[in-house]
Amino acid sequence: KQEVTQIPAALSVPEGENLVLNCSFTDSAIYNLQWFRQDPGKGLTSLLLIQSSQREQTSGRLNASLDKSSGRSTLYIAASQPGDSATYLCAVPDSGGGADGLTFGKGTHLIIQP
Amino acid sequence: GAGVSQSPRYKVAKRGQDVALRCDPISGHVSLFWYQQALGQGPEFLTYFQNEAQLDKSGLPSDRFFAERPEGSVSTLKIQRTQQEDSAVYLCASSFGGTANTEAFFGQGTRLTVV
Numbered sequence: 081k082q083e084v085t086q087i088p089a090a091l092s093v094p095e096g097e098n099l100v101l102n103c104s105f106t107d108s109a110i111y112n113l114q115w116f117r118q119d120p121g122k123g124l125t126s127l128l129l130i131q132s133s134q135r136e137q138t139s140g141r142l143n144a145s146l147d148k149s150s151g152r153s154t155l156y157i158a159a160s161q162p163g164d165s166a167t168y169l170c171a172v173p174d175s176g177g178g179a180d181g182l183t184f185g186k187g188t189h190l191i192i193q194p
Numbered sequence: 195g196a197g198v199s200q201s202p203r204y205k206v207a208k209r210g211q212d213v214a215l216r217c218d219p220i221s222g223h224v225s226l227f228w229y230q231q232a233l234g235q236g237p238e239f240l241t242y243f244q245n246e247a248q249l250d251k252s253g254l255p256s257d258r259f260f261a262e263r264p265e266g267s268v269s270t271l272k273i274q275r276t277q278q279e280d281s282a283v284y285l286c287a288s289s290f291g292g293t294a295n296t297e298a299f300f301g302q303g304t305r306l307t308v309v
Contacts, residue, residue, distance in 0.1 A: 123285055181227050
């Protein structure tokens, strides 16, 4: 069964810093990996989807990389802003197949200090 | 609207009461998923529909949980005889295809509190 781990569990940094969030998964036979953002009391907002054939995806100040063979992904946030404060979750399809739900990590709770 | 819509946003139920949670997926999305998220945890998979067919219900925690999507669009998650351990946020997600190939979009969730 796929397991997803996110490190660190929590992170607090001053505004303007670049930072890296880590995600690891136990079964490397994944089709894709998705990063989400969750604000308190809200649902999940999709940030980036990386297909297994890709090594990275970029959206604005966000860059996600995927190393499938080592079971790792990173989310890089450049020039962090207070509005980036949220919980960041990574997720992979449960068994690598097409009809399965996602397995999530527990998330990284990020606070950007003004 | 264009996104996944869930109702109610908040639900307080007395222990033993039955509840029904509704999800309106994005129009045209074939796949619909329900997840349960406990406080401080990531969402956990409950069940999956492809159109009206429930293809996977392996994540439903007990036979008190039941989900349906009779016309392949709106879905309802029903919890019978609610217990305190059912307190959580219930998230619905939809995608155009399966999660292997396409992006999943989530609703705002329903926060269920059983007292």
